[in-house]
Amino acid sequence: MVIKIVCLRCRQKLTAPAYAEKITCGKCGEVNPIIKKPSPATSLEQGKISKPMEKLKKLLLGNTQRLSDSSGSSSSPPSKLCALDESGNQPPAKKRAVLCGVSYKKWKYKLKGTINDVMNMKTLLTQTYGFLERNILVLTEEESDTRLIPTKANIETCLKWLVNGCQKGDSLVFYYSGHGLRQPDFNQDERDGFDETICPVDFLREGMIVDNDIYATIVKPLSEGVTLHAIVDACHSGTILDLEHVYERDKL
Template sequence: MNGKHKTGSRRKNVPFPANTSTTRCLFSSKMNSSKRAGEAKFTCSGCERKFLLPTITNAYRCYKCDSVANSTLGSEQSRKDSGVCKHDQLNNAYPNGALLPPSASCSLSLSMTMGNKRAVICGVTYGKRKFKLEGTINDVNNMKNLLLDNFKFPIGCIRVLTEEQKDPNLIPTKKNILDSLNWLVKDCQSEDSLVFYFSGHGLQQPEDRKGDEIDGLDETICPVDFLREGMITDNEINSIIVQPLKQGVTLHAIIDACHSGTTLDLLYLCKKEKGSWKWKDNKPPHSKETMTTQTNGGLAICLSACEDGQMAADTAAFDGNRFNGLVTYLFSQIIRDNPEITYGGLLEKLHQEIGNIHQSKFSNSILKRIFHRKIDQDPHLSSSEKFDIATRIFKL
């Protein structure tokens, strides 16, 4: 067991953390696109929550109260005019707030995804294992609501993978996560906005491409069946959702897991030096890797919960007895409170909030009980290309 969390330390074997109760490291105890279809505001007849539906919709299931009702928005003509995405023939995330097919008897594989926004949200609890995580389901709901409410993602364009799903294709197994990542970028076109969110365990392992990692370790995310099927490496994620990005397509990945700093293997890291944020080259100095790991003209941006050598916290400090990923909770609150925040402002506020936890921990008895160790994590921004984080507004 290796309890060191410094980014600069090189570890030959997979580094497991020292025993702690609040991290998302494994073995802790707690822890085509055609033009957009027309949209209209709709009020759920069950809970009266307001949300957007495409005009092609004949029926809907509310993601808040799960009630199903007919809609008068849909018509045969609107279906012809709306430009429904033809490339989405995979199983879509209809449970937990998604569009229903025109006929209730239709197979769920008949997708109704439309427009130029698409998201895969994945939260892994790991069942009843000793390294079970408490907050990932809350993280998923938090992120889903953020996409719907703040960034106006159509409900049917969000695929949710959790162990609570009834559809076996939406359980966060390795196969289902990889299938969903392929769905996310399939036939992406200019002006598409794509989001991949992951809440779960992250690890490192010796690199499988010699010389492509500065520290000699590949970053990984852990599906629910990783003990049998293996982890998903940063190289796999890069090849599936980064390299296919065409000109004008933007992908945002938000990874709330340990060792997640370079999970997408992007070319540039944003580091703070002498009080200001600067882009640094993430390519190892003696690497023989070519630019094939980069996009096909699009832009990939990743917000990670911590640096590669750090651990990410799972905490109930902010929401009663409900556990949440620390960075997911802070990120969503900051975005809701500051809808026009820049990337630089977001980074500053994340670091400031975690710094406030450090300062108050030793004078606050409640935080002492919740955080059993110092929260040694620095949220991390990486990108496939440099941009001005001080002026660019954070948008999904």
Template sequence: MSMLVNCPNCRTQLQLPPAACFIRCTICLAVTQVDQTYFLSPPPPPYSSAYHHQYHVPVPPVPYPYGQMPAGQPVGVHGKKRAVVCGVSYRNTGLELKGSVNDAMCMKFLLRNRFNFPESSILMLTEEENDPDRKPTKENMRRALHWLVQGCQPGDSLVFHFSGHGSQLINYTGDELDGYDETLCPMDCQTEGMILDDEINETIVRPLPPGVKLHAIVDACHSGTVLDLPFLCRMNRSGHYVWEDHRPRSGVWKGTSGGEVISFSGCDDHQISIDTRALSKIALTGAMTFSFIQAIEHGYATTYGTMLNSMRSTIYNNDLGGNYVTSFPTMYPINDRSKQFYWFPYLKPFLEIR
């Protein structure tokens, strides 16, 4: 497995080959000795013996109907694209946010112009929409999540983006390591309630069949584990990361039915995210959404690792990480952060590694 570190001389991001002792920066040519403690193992596979040994609770197979794939349905390479983009501003309430609609519009622009998502395949939910069915109410958000995965086939690429408030509620089922459910807050959350991570997982994670990939970008407070995925890669302000196993000890399966989900979260479960002008220099945006889009626009989308490091550097270099965003929890069901970013398969690595 390889990983990304910054050159100590010029701060350029370098990709470390497995077991490398030294690496030369292709920009400033400085030679850096590699600390072997950087190399961490990827998360265990969903049914590893290590997990059984640690908790003594076997993980059961995913139950029918999600546990089976119809015969004769090969995993495709290219399929349809579909996205749900939510920007909730909470107008005329004490919860009002100024940058969430900007985040949603920027994400739509990225999907349309960089990844060729058809206009008709992007469902926008903001308070700017005239259609009442396109307002980010709890009911409309629920319908949108079901629409996102409805009829998905191998080769499909799905995106869920949310910019708004997140919160926490006490968990009573025992499937949360910290004792709290993470939530997303629709525009009518004060009257209709919030959407729990359990519901989000059941709606857009568990049904995903083999060959379908979902990227979730959640720019909200307390959003670290808002999709309830089995594994979490936590990166701190210095760029170091560690894998965490978040599978419930009860054995309840929170993964997919063979598909793949990658969720980028703006902060940890106990932290808050912010809107700021410090990054765009013009308009208020979510720090996480801006750094995510900038990483892609600047060519750091070759792997998930390069994206995480680029996002961290953006936050760190603009002095936004001291009191607010101190980590980027990024959750994966399988594999590791050196895997190629699916949206941008045609990009060449920015640095030549020798």
């Protein structure tokens, strides 16, 4: 039995015995190694190899499936429903609240106690005044639901939710803990010449929420017999609802 190869240098066809490990080309003198192909496995040997491989394949596929199933069930647990998810077909709850605490944690003017204030207010409403947790919207920078981050757009949306469909006998609460500022009164409806504002977490980009807008959103739409308690823990918040009457203790 002989082996036929081609010289690696001059491409001359060479013939060597089957047992040879190398052959020298008579034309160019190149020493060519002889690489022998492994003998094919017998059907019995193939069976010995294939059966363990099949078992391994099934085991791996089974583990992959189990890992896939487990990851699918634990990777993203269903998000907790909040009051914003309620169907419009259901009448709004008689007691509902919007609690907003802004800490501005990424800025140099951050506040440390606002989120704690909100949680204390939530506890007060649920444990003392009979509010249900599912009827309270809590907006802080710690919320996993992006709709409850205290941005300007989110606060405005939640305030509209608070008064939407309100009826006689409803009890509504708006609580805000964060920065408050004021700006020149361009409508000329303020005695001191300034509009009061609250500062959402994105107020540097999106702007502040002025008292005129707060009045238009949660005061003007109130039906007769609806009670609204608004507690605003911020600077310049004395007339933040832009109400007609102002309590001045010094003049009593």
